[in-house]
Amino acid sequence: MVELVKLNAAPDAGGPELPRNVEAEAALLGALMIDNRIAEDIQLKLKPEHFFEPLHGRIYEAVMRLVERDMIANPVTLKPMLDQDPALRELGGASYLAQLTGNGAALLGARDFAQQIYDLALLRQLVNVGRELVENALDTSEDVNPREQIEQAEVSLYKVSEGEGEVGSVKSFAAATTMAVQVAERALNSGGHVSGITTGINSLNEKIGGLHNSDLMILAGRPGMGKTSLATNIAYNAASRWLRDNADGIPPEKNMGAKTAFFSLEMSADQLATRVLAEQSGISGEALRMGKISRADFQNLSRAARELQELPLFIDDTPGLTIAALRTRARRLKRRHDIGFVIVDYLQLLQGTGKGSDNRVQEISEISRGLKTLAKELNCPVLALSQLSRAVEQREDKRPQLSDLRESGSIEQDADMVWFVFREDYYVAAKEPGNKESPEHLEWAQEMERIYGLAELIVAKQRHGSTGRIRMKFDAKITRFSDLAEGSYMESYE
Numbered sequence: 001m002v003e004l005v006k007l008n009a010a011p012d013a014g015g016p017e018l019p020r021n022v023e024a025e026a027a028l029l030g031a032l033m034i035d036n037r038i039a040e041d042i043q044l045k046l047k048p049e050h051f052f053e054p055l056h057g058r059i060y061e062a063v064m065r066l067v068e069r070d071m072i073a074n075p076v077t078l079k080p081m082l083d084q085d086p087a088l089r090e091l092g093g094a095s096y097l098a099q100l101t102g103n104g105a106a107l108l109g110a111r112d113f114a115q116q117i118y119d120l121a122l123l124r125q126l127v128n129v130g131r132e133l134v135e136n137a138l139d140t141s142e143d144v145n146p147r148e149q150i151e152q153a154e155v156s157l158y159k160v161s162e163g164e165g166e167v168g169s170v171k172s173f174a175a176a177t178t179m180a181v182q183v184a185e186r187a188l189n190s191g192g193h194v195s196g197i198t199t200g201i202n203s204l205n206e207k208i209g210g211l212h213n214s215d216l217m218i219l220a221g222r223p224g225m226g227k228t229s230l231a232t233n234i235a236y237n238a239a240s241r242w243l244r245d246n247a248d249g250i251p252p253e254k255n256m257g258a259k260t261a262f263f264s265l266e267m268s269a270d271q272l273a274t275r276v277l278a279e280q281s282g283i284s285g286e287a288l289r290m291g292k293i294s295r296a297d298f299q300n301l302s303r304a305a306r307e308l309q310e311l312p313l314f315i316d317d318t319p320g321l322t323i324a325a326l327r328t329r330a331r332r333l334k335r336r337h338d339i340g341f342v343i344v345d346y347l348q349l350l351q352g353t354g355k356g357s358d359n360r361v362q363e364i365s366e367i368s369r370g371l372k373t374l375a376k377e378l379n380c381p382v383l384a385l386s387q388l389s390r391a392v393e394q395r396e397d398k399r400p401q402l403s404d405l406r407e408s409g410s411i412e413q414d415a416d417m418v419w420f421v422f423r424e425d426y427y428v429a430a431k432e433p434g435n436k437e438s439p440e441h442l443e444w445a446q447e448m449e450r451i452y453g454l455a456e457l458i459v460a461k462q463r464h465g466s467t468g469r470i471r472m473k474f475d476a477k478i479t480r481f482s483d484l485a486e487g488s489y490m491e492s493y494e
């Protein structure tokens with residue numbers, strides 16, 4: 001019988017013991033040293049921190065280091081690596097390692113042992129979360145904010161559900177480079193140089209390479225420019241691409257779309273749905289609202305509605321959300337529906353969590369940091385819409401720039417990309433001369449004909465690439481942005 005290491009005492013004397021199975025840990029280590037090939041099946045999930053007994057975790061780590069170097073891991077090769085380990089020396093050093101290999105029957109259940117060790121580690125993390133939650137809830141001092149405690153509990157539970165818990169997210173450089181190569185491979189295999197989630201607009205995909213995990217993108221513009229329309233277009237394109245790739249049997253890691261969560265603080269869910277229906281049926285939103293449609297239009301509408309029923313697009317139109325509440329709702333959607341893309345319309349309508357703070361700049365800083373944290377926490381792209389200051393209207397050239405962002409310092413700093421949507425015809429239309437027979441009106445009409453339906457997306461900041469302008473087509477009738485069929489160009493600048 002293998003002599004096992006003395007167990008750590010439970011944190012609370014006399015309380016229930018933490019979930020563990022040290023015998024399973026010993027059996028798994030023995031099986032690994034007998035047949036190193038077992039490591040190929042378990043190393044992606046099981047980490048040294050998942051072992052209850054610290055010595056077992058150190059032995060497991062040493063085994064994995066040897067396996068990664070294509071060396072045989074057995075008691076003999078492990079001896080120099082663990083000779084100075086005090087806990088192992090107490091048990092007889094290398095003889096303890098040899099004892100672990102004494103039960104060959106453990107080979108048959110090695111994978112089950114690994115799964116149980118992992119599950120028990122999650123339960124221990126859950127116990128710790130529960131203890132902290134109880135301790136914090138019993139604190140009734142004046143500085144305590146119950147909502148903050150709920151937020152922290154949600155974060156901790158989310159990490160446990162994702163298998164992180166106290167393990168953290170530290171990655172070796174080897175692991176990081178492997179992930180980078182996988183991103184490049186995805187872009188190569190896509191044929192369109194898209195390594196992230198597609199926007200559905202080819203010219204934009206070519207400029208930014210798609211929407212990348214953990215990135216925060218800010219889409220800004222003055223009222224009437226079409227910010228929400230563009231965000232809705234991208235949301236539909238990402239969700240429909242996920243649906244199509246999933247139906248085609250494409251594995252999740254190669255799916256170019258994403259299940260999408262749309263947090264609409266300005267428009268109701270049915271208004272957003274009307275926009276998507278208008279885009280897909282080709283019927284204007286105004287005609288839909290007023291019922292000015294023919295039988296044929298209604299048939300197109302019914303067809304589009306049927307096709308959209310399975311669309312993995314989730315709309316939350318709760319008004320007045322705080323950044324903490326939004327993050328909580330996003331995590332729930334991640335757990336329940338595995339969303340891979342989040343859109344927030346729009347940033348200035350979110351509220352901070354500070355008590356009685358009158359400083360809006362600080363509140364916006366908290367919100368922008370919270371959105372960036374959310375992108376990293378869920379490991380998905382977050383697109384947040386933002387208003388621009390009126391400074392744009394005072395200039396001759398109405399094209400926005402970074403300084404036009406409201407409370408711009410923190411937004412510009414936290415964002416990985418900043419986009420501005422700009423439609424020149426919006427401003428020119430407002431300058432129509434009153435006399436329709438005058439030469440000025442003719443000149444105005446010619447100018448409108450040249451620019452009508454054209455839009456620019458200005459990439460003013462891109463942390464991982466160049467900046468520049470992208471020309472697109474905008475159909476105001478159905479609020480749809482798309483690639484220009486001819487004459488499309490991208491203009492880059494630094």
